[in-house]
Amino acid sequence: MSAYQGKYADELCANAAYIGTPGKGILAADESTGTIGKRLSSINVENVEENRRALRELLFTTPGALQYLSGVILFEETLYQKTHDGKPFVNLLKENGVLPGIKVDKGTVELAGTNGETTTQGLDGLAQRCQKYYEAGARFAKWRAVLKIGPTEPSQLAINENANGLARYAIICQENGLVPIVEPEILVDGPHDILKCADVTERVLAAVYKALNDHHVLLEGTLLKPNMVTPGSEAPKVAPEVIAEHTVRALQRTMPAAVPAVVFLSGGQSEEQATVNLNAMNKYKGKKPWTLSFSFGRALQQSTLKAWGGKKENVQKAQAAFLARAKANSEATLGTYKGDATLGEGASESLHVKDYKY
């Protein structure tokens, strides 16, 4: 068979297209227990289940925010959690037209013989886990592969290995009813310029799509979560229009029109930067047969987190901050963001952490 045509084919295509609805995007709230712990400790909150639940409830019950989201990526624990009055999060999301998604990878491990390059684990038992998640209400999945730019990186081994892992994960998801978000993140760390990033991004995406095609993945039922094409973290900054041009060109050269949407990762950009760059992409005049949207974690939650500080009395303030960012990014997917979102504390703060590990 040339591409997946099984029982979930139509549903996968419909869900993928829905996630790419202009004006909407994804909230990545799938921080693992360890990672969310780092977030909580940054605002002096204890990393216990109740606090993790409370934070996610704060986000999902923000009045008026869910209309700007087509999907939320959850960590496994969250998929089975409820609001304080007993409503399962998945139901709350679904009732508001938001598809629940689930992180299914099991983190990265180093590739022997390389200079610290990694591959992503999680294929063992993946089919059974996907079935379980589908039953629990998930309709899309996420798997993060990581590559870095260096004098001899990314190596062909790292590119091949990560592309293959993404392709295997993708077809297994589709066979079990979950739209796979394909995420080949090329880290922003380094002194390289934007041309270098463009070159690497194009090579990586060419390998990724080759692998997806070889594995018979149904492209119409997938989403891509790439990095934006930017200069390295230690290189001079460039204008959003330049980022937009290089990013769109890289996608034009590698991403078939059959893929309905791109949901960019924010990769350490500040909340405002990420929004402004996404906006520039949607204003950019050029061939874009796919929707360009967002799948932001830090870039949607940073100022919300700071405003909350773990205190009940701050919930309203925190929700206001979240609503502002969600709305701003919704406008950015339409190219209509005016840069006027109430800048919450920390909205302009860079969220870059060197050699970031989830």
Added chain:
Amino acid sequence: MASASLLKSSPVLDKSEWVKGQTLRQPSVSVVRCLPNAPSPLTIRAGSYADELVKTAKIVASPGRGILAMDESNATCGKRLASIGLENTEANRQAYRTLLVTAPGLGNYISGAILFEETLYQSTTDGKKIVDVLVEQKIVPGIKVDKGLVPLVGSNNESWCQGLDGLASRTAAYYQQGARFAKWRTVVSIPNGPTELAVKEAAWGLARYAAISQDNGLVPIVEPEILLDGEHGIERTFEVAQKVWAEVFFYLAENNVLFEGILLKPSMVTPGAECKERNTPQQIADYTLKLLQRRIPPAVPGIMASFLSGGQSEVEATLNLNAMNQSSNPWHVSFSYARALQNTCLKTWGGRPENVKAAQEALLIRAKANSLAQLGKYTGEGESEEAKKGMFVKGYVY
């Protein structure tokens, strides 16, 4: 390729032991470019001709126009001439090609003409260089650069396409002579497999040819023809086409070809010629568009989907093209036809000077029909019976 489970069982290695004393393994070509001290190392695409290539590709892909393929080798042209009782002499080939390129107003419907080498250096019967006539007609001259198909050793009786030797100097010479795009036709046969080997060879040859052409100023038309011969249904063609195009684009990327400066010439996704089940133009359009959406990066200008007529009748080819242009596409979807443009014209000429005008009329009728089809506006009114006759020849050899 290592899978996750393989990695789990490998022993934990002390990284310093691994790296120390081991000569750096030979980096692959893609890594060699990234020299540590180079200012901004990146892949070189298309050399000094990048802008011109992009411009030329856009012109050939202009709305309402397509390509006239008139690059039949001398042997093949001989068959055409024989079918109307003419001897295969240079004079006759010259007379026929003169007829084609001087059709008044041809440039309204035709943006590019692919020539055989002899024709690139020929003049019309009244002494004007054929390339000059074309340029005056606002038609971009192109040149066939491959050296034909030969048996592929180790395959299942399949072929591969020759022509890479000396291609750089040949393309440079053709550019001097006035050519601005090139064509290379390789084939894939479904009844014979196709084997993995044949597909890889076809794709790799195309990629090397494309890179060399761009380096010498010619926009490469990338043409992996999936032969019509066979009893297979449309689903099987679709499957093979997806595999072939995935391979082609991957190798084009590996060879650093500038996608904004190429044209594609895919065969439409149809059932095999001997398949009992036939499909409508709408079905063919749907399958073909799906293939393009799944495999063709939007950077390719107007996909240039220049379509082979591959043995369909003149009218069938036009109908199929029309069906493909009923909604907007990220790339220009147009035609590259030989027999589907020339058939009636040739028969009308019959080799007689007094028939030249009528023959040119016939050519313009087909060219205009296909121009309308490119715009999605073809209605099929007033088509002749000749135009509806199928032109499939079993085991066709160009």
